[in-house]
Amino acid sequence: MNLPEQAMIIEVGPRDGLQNEKSFVPTEIKKEFIGQLKKAGIKEMELTSFVSPKWVPQMKDASEVVEASLGGGRDIVLAPNKKGIQRVYGTSCKAVAVFVGVSSTFNKKNINKTTEEAVTDLEPIISELKEKNYFVRACISTAFYCPYEGKINPESTVSLCQRFVGMGVDELSVADTIGMANPKNSFELFSKLKSSLGEVLLTAHFHDTRKMALANILAxxxxGVDRFDASAGGLGGCPFAPGATGNVATEDVVYMLENMGVSTGINLDELVSAIDIVKPHVTRTIETGYYRLAHAIEQ
Structure with a gap:
């Protein structure tokens, strides 16, 4: 079996995991959650989003969360447009995520732009970020399937990723946004991406809608992928993608990888403690495999 010695987990719980929560998670809890995730060994993390509080009220405390949480690794914030980028410039954060869907219908529903319009708008933003020495992560949504258009042509995903590489992004996070991909899809698409994108960091982002996320990670x-987005407690789900449930759970990914001899540098006990911090403040029931097991053993 072709396995790397190490894999990097990019924790997206504080941003992608919480953005869809209807109840506001207190700012101090977010800070404590992030701090404990770092204590667990997380080295790369999406902290928050600089988006309109009207559309995503959960992220209205973005500036405060960022300034209290920086340090100890690569801290990333999502900023989807010029207004968000200007807010990032007012912080000490030096890593930014932008996003676009392969599917134009998804983009129209989400940001009221076609894919081409969205990419055109992002090009000068990315250029400016790189001139200012920011790390730029491009999140590619609906890379496999779209809730409106169905199956996405893999060549469309590859072509879009190549355009972002041409713009100079540092990382591509390629997402199975509604959790419809299977291991064959995953192996084939990521094989194409690995062979065509050069040295850019390539990260896989799976949702566990149909309980296929771990199988897709293995594929x-x-x-050849050794970077994976995951969310502590399996929190998350895109508010603009019908049918999208939680992200793959960080604790389940870490448990699987470590038991296959792939080092993540993450302490599972400390990770469970991080989930315990946020659990009382979210509406989603946290019942991922490893989390349930850890508490069953305690009892």
Whole structure:
């Protein structure tokens, strides 16, 4: 079996995991959650989003969360447009995520732009960020399936990723936004991406809608991917993608990888403690495999 010695987990719980929560998670809890995730060994993390509080009220405390949480690794914030980028410039954060869907219908529903319009708008933003020495992560949504258009042509995903590489992004996070991909899809797409994108960091982002996320991660490992987005407690789900449930749970990914001899540098006990911090403040029931097991053993 083709396995790397190490894999990097990019924790997206504080941003992608919480953005869809209807109840506001107190700012101090977010800070404590992030701090404990770092204590667990997380080295790369999406902290928050600089988006309109009207559309995503959960992220209205973005500036405060960022300034209290920086340090100890690569801290990333999502900023989807010029207004968000200007807010990032007012902080000490030096890593930014932008996003676009492969599907134009998804983009129209989400940001009221076609894919082409969205990419055109992002080009000068990315250029400016790189001139200012920011790390730029491009999140590619609906890379496999779209809730409106169905199956996405893999060549469309590859072509879009190549355009972002041409703009100079540092990382591509390629997402199975509604959790419809299977291991064959994952192996084939990530094999194509690995062979066509050069040295850019390539990260796989899976949702566990149909309980296929771990299988898709294993298939991606076989294709040469060693970076994975995950969310502590399996929190998350895109508010603009009908049918999208939680992200793959960080604790389940870490448990699987470590038991296959792939080092993540993450302490599972400390990770469970991080989930315990945020659990009382979210509406989603946290019942991922490893989290349930850890508490069953305690009892």
């Amino acid at each position: 991606s490992l076989q294709a």
